[in-house]
Structure formats: C-alpha cells, structure tokens
Amino acid sequence: MKGISKVTSVLEPEGLAPRLDRDVEMLRFATAGSVDDGKSTLVGRLLHDSKSVLADTLEAVERASRDRGSDGMELALLTDGLRAEREQGITIDVAYRYFTTARRKFVLADTPGHVQYTRNMVTGASTAELVVILIDARKGVVEQTRRHLAVAALLGVRHLVLAVNKMDLVDFDQSVFAAIAADFAAAAEGLGVVDHTVIPVSALAGDNVVEPSAAMPWYSGPTLLEHLETVEVGIDAAGQQVRFPVQYVIRSADYRGYAGQLAAGVLSVGDDVVVLPSGLRTVVVGIDTFDNPVDFAYAPQSITVRLADELDVGRGDLLVRPGEEPRIVREFEATVCQLSDRPLAAGDRVLVKHTTRVVKAVVDQVNYRLDIETLGRDEAADSLSLNEIGGITLRIAAPLAVDDYAHDRLTGSFLVIDEHDGQTLAAGLVGDPITSATSAAGADAP
Amino acid sequence: MTALTVPTARTKDDVEPAAAERTSGSGQVLKSPHLDVLESEGIHIMREVAAEFERPVLLFSGGKDSAVMLHLARKAFWPAPVPFPLMHVDTGHNFPEVLAYRDEFVERFELRLVVASVQSYIDSGKLRERVDGTRNPLQIQPLLDGITDNKFDAVFGGGRRDEEKARAKERIYSLRDEFGQWDPRRQRPELWNLYNGRHKPGEHVRVFPLSNWTELDVWEYVERERVELPSIYFAHEREVFKRNGMWLTPGEWGGPKDGEPLQRKRVRYRTVGDMSCTGAVESASSTISDVIAEIAISTITERGATRADDKLSEAAMEDRKREGYF
Numbered sequence: 001m002k003g004i005s006k007v008t009s010v011l012e013p014e015g016l017a018p019r020l021d022r023d024v025e026m027l028r029f030a031t032a033g034s035v036d037d038g039k040s041t042l043v044g045r046l047l048h049d050s051k052s053v054l055a056d057t058l059e060a061v062e063r064a065s066r067d068r069g070s071d072g073m074e075l076a077l078l079t080d081g082l083r084a085e086r087e088q089g090i091t092i093d094v095a096y097r098y099f100t101t102a103r104r105k106f107v108l109a110d111t112p113g114h115v116q117y118t119r120n121m122v123t124g125a126s127t128a129e130l131v132v133i134l135i136d137a138r139k140g141v142v143e144q145t146r147r148h149l150a151v152a153a154l155l156g157v158r159h160l161v162l163a164v165n166k167m168d169l170v171d172f173d174q175s176v177f178a179a180i181a182a183d184f185a186a187a188a189e190g191l192g193v194v195d196h197t198v199i200p201v202s203a204l205a206g207d208n209v210v211e212p213s214a215a216m217p218w219y220s221g222p223t224l225l226e227h228l229e230t231v232e233v234g235i236d237a238a239g240q241q242v243r244f245p246v247q248y249v250i251r252s253a254d255y256r257g258y259a260g261q262l263a264a265g266v267l268s269v270g271d272d273v274v275v276l277p278s279g280l281r282t283v284v285v286g287i288d289t290f291d292n293p294v295d296f297a298y299a300p301q302s303i304t305v306r307l308a309d310e311l312d313v314g315r316g317d318l319l320v321r322p323g324e325e326p327r328i329v330r331e332f333e334a335t336v337c338q339l340s341d342r343p344l345a346a347g348d349r350v351l352v353k354h355t356t357r358v359v360k361a362v363v364d365q366v367n368y369r370l371d372i373e374t375l376g377r378d379e380a381a382d383s384l385s386l387n388e389i390g391g392i393t394l395r396i397a398a399p400l401a402v403d404d405y406a407h408d409r410l411t412g413s414f415l416v417i418d419e420h421d422g423q424t425l426a427a428g429l430v431g432d433p434i435t436s437a438t439s440a441a442g443a444d445a446p
Numbered sequence: 447m448t449a450l451t452v453p454t455a456r457t458k459d460d461v462e463p464a465a466a467e468r469t470s471g472s473g474q475v476l477k478s479p480h481l482d483v484l485e486s487e488g489i490h491i492m493r494e495v496a497a498e499f500e501r502p503v504l505l506f507s508g509g510k511d512s513a514v515m516l517h518l519a520r521k522a523f524w525p526a527p528v529p530f531p532l533m534h535v536d537t538g539h540n541f542p543e544v545l546a547y548r549d550e551f552v553e554r555f556e557l558r559l560v561v562a563s564v565q566s567y568i569d570s571g572k573l574r575e576r577v578d579g580t581r582n583p584l585q586i587q588p589l590l591d592g593i594t595d596n597k598f599d600a601v602f603g604g605g606r607r608d609e610e611k612a613r614a615k616e617r618i619y620s621l622r623d624e625f626g627q628w629d630p631r632r633q634r635p636e637l638w639n640l641y642n643g644r645h646k647p648g649e650h651v652r653v654f655p656l657s658n659w660t661e662l663d664v665w666e667y668v669e670r671e672r673v674e675l676p677s678i679y680f681a682h683e684r685e686v687f688k689r690n691g692m693w694l695t696p697g698e699w700g701g702p703k704d705g706e707p708l709q710r711k712r713v714r715y716r717t718v719g720d721m722s723c724t725g726a727v728e729s730a731s732s733t734i735s736d737v738i739a740e741i742a743i744s745t746i747t748e749r750g751a752t753r754a755d756d757k758l759s760e761a762a763m764e765d766r767k768r769e770g771y772f
C-alpha cells in the first residue's frame with residue numbers, strides 16, 4: 001500500500017473553505033406536445049442555448065444528424081434516448097433532463113405527445129410545478145391542446161405556459177398569436193388554471209426560447225427561459241396544514257424517533273399532534289436531523305420526530321395538528337388515470353398505496369369515464385382502459401386518512417397496484433379535482 | 447390555525463446562503479435550496495426501501511456517487527446505524543487508493559462489506575479475460591451472483607439520469623428480472639413520491655436515490671457536507687500513457703504497450719472505475735472548490751471524458767443496462 005495518500009487529505013485546510021454561495025431554487029417542469037409541434041426541437045434548443053449540452057454530446061448529435069442525411073444538427077436528437085426510439089423516430093416514455101442556469105436548477109420531465117400521451121403526461125405532471133404546452137402556430141389550439149390543458153389542471157399544476165411554436169411559418173404575425181392566446185386563455189380559465197403565460201417562439205431558429213426574438217418586436221414579454229427562471233416556485237409550506245406521514249421508526253439504545261418527509265406544512269417542537277388513523281394525541285418533543293436538532297421543519301424536509309408519549313405509532317400513520325384532521329375513510333371516490341393495458345372494472349381486487357401505507361381495496365364501481373377534451377362524463381362506462389381517466393369508488397380494508405387531491409397533492413394521491421403481478425395499474429387522485437377546479441373558477445367569475 | 451412560533455434561526459440557516467427564499471404570512475423565511483430538496487428526496491427514498499424491502503444492499507465503488515449515497519444513508523437512519531450492508535464489485539484492477547478508502551470507511555462506520563470479485567471468477571475459470579483487458583463488462587456476472595447468493599432484493603446504485611441518454615429514462619425504482627435484466631417497456635410509471643417496489647421472488651429492484659442529481663450537484667453536496675473522497679479525484683502527479691484519446695494509468699491489467707510512451711502529468715479522475723478503462727484528465731484542481739470551478743466550465747461530459755466503455759457504440763449503455771449492468 002506504499003505511496004497511497006491519506007484518505008482524508010482532501011479535507012486539509014484548503015478543503016475547508018466556507019460553503020459556496022450557490023444554492024439555487026429548483027423548478028420541476030414538464031413539457032407536452034407532439035413531435036410534429038417541434039417539441040423535441042424546443043427541448044433541444046432549451047438545452048443547447050442554455051449551454052447545458054457539452055461538446056462531446058453535441059459532436060455525437062452532429063455525427064448522428066449526418067448519418068441520417070440531415071444538413072446541420074437535428075436538435076431533436078439531443079433528447080431521443082433509446083435506440084428503439086431512434087430507429088422508429090418516436091419517443092416512448094418520459095425522459096428526464098437537467099440543466100442549470102445562474103438562477104435555477106431545472107428538472108424537466110419530457111413527455112411524448114402522441115403515444116400513450118395521457119399516461120406519460122400524468123406521470124410527468126405529477127411532480128411538476130409548471131407545464132409547457134407546445135402548439136404549432138399554424139394549427140392553433142386543437143383537441144390535443146385541450147387534452148394537455150385538462151391533464152395539467154387535473155394534476156394540480158400551478159403554472160401553465162403555452163409556447164406557440166413555428167411563428168416563423170406564420171410570418172411572425174402578431175394577430176395569429178393574439179387569436180391563439182385568447183383561445184387558450186378561455187380554455188385555461190374554464191379549467192380554473194389561475195396562472196398561465198403565452199409565449200410566441202420559433203424553436204428551430206431559437207426566437208424567444210433563450211434569446212429574445214428580433215423578428216417579433218411586438219412581443220415584450222419574457223423568453224421561455226426567462227419565464228422559467230422567474231416564475232414563483234415552491235409551495236407556501238407555512239400556509240398549509242401539517243401532514244407528516246411516518247415512514248420508518250428509528251430505534252437506537254433509548255432513542256425512538258419517527259422518520260419521514262413532511263408532505264405539507266410547518267411542524268414545530270411543542271406542537272400538539274394527532275396520530276391518524278388511531279386518533280391518539282401527543283406532543284412533539286423533538287425534531288432531529290443528522291446535522292442537528294431543529295426547532296421547526298417544513299415541507300419537503302426529511303426529518304425524525306420524537307413524541308412525548310410512548311404510543312403505538314408506526315409506518316403508515318399520519319401526524320397532523322388537532323383541528324386540521326383530514327377525512328378518515330373506509331370508502332372513497334377518486335379520479336383515476338389508467339396506466340396499464342389491463343382495464344380497471346368494478347369488483348377488481350387491488351392494492352392502494354397512499355403515502356406510506358399499503359391497503360387492500362376493491363373497486364366498488366366505475367362511476368364515469370371522462371372525455372378529456374370536452375370534460376363530458378359517460379356514466380354508462382363500466383371499465384377504464386389504458387390512458388382513460390374516470391371516476392371510481394374504492395372500498396378499502398383498513399381506514400385511510402386522506403385529503404382531496406385539490407387540497408393536498410401528496411396526501412390526496414395514491415397508486416392502484418395489481419396484487420398479483422405488482423404492476424402499477426392506475427394513478428389515483430382523491431375526490432374530483434376537475435370539478436373542484438372548474439367550480440372554483442365559476443365561483444371566482446364576476 | 448395555531449399561530450406559528452418563529453424561532454430566530456435553525457442552526458443550519460446561519461450558514462446557508464440566502465437564496466431560494468420564501469416568506470410566509472407570518473414573516474417566516476422558509477428556504478428550499480436545490481441541495482436540500484435533493485438530499486431530502488434521497489433520504490426519503492432510502493427510508494422507503496429500508497421499510498419495504500427485506501434485504502437491501504448499497505453498491506459501493508468508492509466513487510463520489512457511492513460516497514454521497516452512503517452519506518445520505520448515514521443521515522437517513524441516524525442515530526441508528528445504516529441498516530444494510532455495502533457491496534463492492536472488485537474488478538481486480540481497482541485503484542489501490544480507492545480500495546484503501548473503501549476499507550477505512552467500512553471500518554470507521556462499522557459497516558458490513560460484501561465483495562464480489564471478478565478476479566476470483568477469472569481464477570476459477572468462470573470468466574475469461576477479454577482480449578482488450580477491459581474488465582468492466584466482466585462485472586455483470588459477479589454482481590448478479592452476489593445479489594442472488596445474498597438474496598438481496600433492493601440494490602442501491604449511484605446512477606444519475608444526467609449521465610447518459612439511456613439513463614435519462616431510468617426510474618428511481620428499476621425492476622430487474624431474475625437475470626438482472628432491464629426492460630424499458632416493463633418499467634413502472636413513477637408518480638408523486640410514491641414508489642412501487644413489488645417484485646416476484648428472484649427478482650430485485652435497483653434503486654437510484656441520486657436520479658435527479660447532476661455531476662455538479664454531487665460536487666456541491668460533497669463540498670457542503672464535507673463528504674470524504676478517494677485522493678485520486680484531486681490533482682496529483684502520475685505516470686500515464688495515451689490510448690484511444692485517454693490518459694490511462696499503467697498496471698498489470700495490460701498497459702502500456704509498445705508505442706505508448708509513459709508521461710508524467712498532473713491529473714485527476716472524474717469517475718472511479720476499472721483502471722483499464724478509466725481515463726484521467728489533466729487538471730490542477732486540488733480542492734473541492736477547484737473541482738467545482740473546473741466542472742462548471744467543462745465542455746465534456748464525465749463519461750465522454752473518461753470512460754472508454756461508453757464509446758463503443760451509440761447504444762453501448764442501453765445494451766449494458768439491459769444485461770444487468772448498473
């Protein structure tokens with residue numbers, strides 16, 4: 001072992017410099033749109049122009065573009081992941097991209113537009129705070145746009161961006177853009193989407209993606225990247241009710257702590273809490289992290305909570321503050337998106353995974369199938385197939401503490417799992433988020 | 447709603463930069479900088495696995511990603527010890543600095559280490575040395591046998607989605623069949639923070655808690671948390687020779703050949719792998735801050751810069767993943 005430098009050498013004085021002042025916010029967003037709308041090109045442009053693509057990757061893309069007989073570089077190739085997709089020229093699944101600017105770190109869920117669009121978009125949007133919907137300026141707001149909009153609204157995405165692409169093909173005409181923006185605003189407001197932004201772009205040439213466009217002097221709003229860098233992110237944890245699902249009990253000598261990730265709210269030492277579903281009450285006497293004990297913690301921090309009393313608390317329990325309890329249910333209605341090619345029907349025995357609890361459940365009935373374009377409900381439906389969204393009633397074998405999805409994304413969501421082969425059958429949202437959103441929109445109207 | 451009591455400061459806030467601020471109605475500032483969000487996500491994933499699987503294991507190569515994973519594991523279960531062992535696939539051509547580092551960590555944190563040895567597979571004739579001397583492809587069998595023999599049902603890997611195109615579609619929970627194979631069409635959609643780890647006997651799940659981290663995030667976290675790393679990540683003088691455009695270190699594994707003159711260079715490694723296919727980069731970065739500055743302006747990805755095995759073909763990574771590679 002001669003000549004091996006000491007392991008800890010990296011920590012000698014110069015390694016102990018103060019932390020860099022570079023922590024930035026993180027924005028998780030998703031894109032929706034089809035290949036025909038130029039989505040891969042837009043994403044490629046965003047990565048390329050924000051200088052997130054390094055030389056060797058660019059070289060590979062240039063080489064591949066030449067192999068395919070293209071002049072110049074096909075930006076879309078930057079985002080095509082699997083060989084199967086490249087050979088067929090399609091995108092088969094959600095791909096995650098990462099880029100960072102001086103202001104933010106971005107996690108982009110790139111969802112394909114046409115193949116299994118609902119399944120993939122629901123998946124991508126479930127963790128997104130913002131969705132960029134892409135359309136072709138020549139086509140305007142089409143059925144697919146309404147679908148994407150409805151899925152984003154259903155999943156509770158707070159910010160929507162409509163990128164009106166291919167502005168170069170409509171001569172950068174302001175009136176074309178204005179008409180599309182008005183159509184989209186009407187559709188978004190009807191779904192209760194409070195924050196939306198419409199941006200005219202040309203992904204192929206790069207107009208208004210990262211750099212402002214010289215061809216559209218009439219547009220004074222932000223470029224797409226500027227908007228992504230400045231849109232308000234994060235949930236106002238302090239304004240939310242505390243939801244702390246217990247994940248794991250940590251025991252060590254005389255230590256007993258309840259580990260988990262705060263789903264919502266601010267939890268402080270000294271808080272009275274109720275353990276659900278048992279309903280037992282106790283007090284938070286300590287909040288621990290590896291680094292140090294803290295006086296309070298907030299979502300989405302991972303912490304370990306110590307309680308005053310020795311209670312029977314374990315994985316699957318939920319800690320909340322008294323007076324802020326969610327519903328305790330043995331049966332509930334939910335909106336589900338079918339993710340599997342096996343249909344869901346009344347009588348199906350399944351598993352429900354909700355926060356940190358897995359319970360057996362039966363699909364009591366399928367209440368309706370949602371037409372995601374018109375929002376019409378087919379109440380004669382008795383099953384839901386792949387990519388379909390609908391309402392069901394579930395009966396569960398043990399009580400669950402649930403919030404409506406419209407109220408809390410993490411305590412209002414669940415997975416439907418096949419008990420036998422373990423596959424994820426459906427994504428579940430407690431309650432009826434679309435009706436909640438549209439009725440809220442109606443109530444706000446003058 | 448109960449009025450919020452607002453303590454003057456969490457200890458951590460005193461040293462945290464004032465980015466990512468959010469003020470609540472009560473004037474309280476709640477920050478969620480990206481490293482905190484990533485750390486919390488990683489800890490959440492590790493606790494889910496520890497709660498739902500019977501025999502998890504953490505793949506520990508001694509590389510920076512596995513060092514960060516181990517750090518997260520220590521944080522996730524503190525004050526209890528890490529509730530699962532480490533497994534190292536030793537190619538027999540590992541950097542001695544990295545093995546020394548591994549052993550010191552295992553001893554200091556009282557961890558259990560399982561070693562899957564490529565060399566013993568070659569010695570017993572179960573595997574044959576490749577003509578090019580590269581042992582990375584030979585890791586698959588010892589890895590899968592190690593998983594099967596120990597009945598591990600969840601295997602933590604340090605893979606990140608920013609590393610390579612085929613990884614961009616990898617799930618955080620990646621289901622593997624009994625041959626360790628990855629089938630992109632059989633992967634489960636992942637929504638919210640809900641992970642589905644159900645699997646049949648004989649199958650296992652690879653779990654990637656650093657999925658959403660980039661190389662830069664890892665280094666920033668290493669700096670912030672003072673995570674110790676093997677010395678070869680930092681600039682040092684070393685005899686190297688050039689092959690396929692990479693600076694390789696000489697050794698019994700098969701280099702240099704005639705016409706590959708040795709040169710003394712100041713180098714460091716961006717990844718830690720088998721000596722036969724892990725190239726050094728010329729660098730003067732001797733501290734973590736230097737390394738971060740270097741990466742921030744680097745124009746080449748870490749795999750492109752230093753891994754010969756990924757250059758074999760455009761779909762190289764996809765193929766190896768399907769076969770059960772990390």
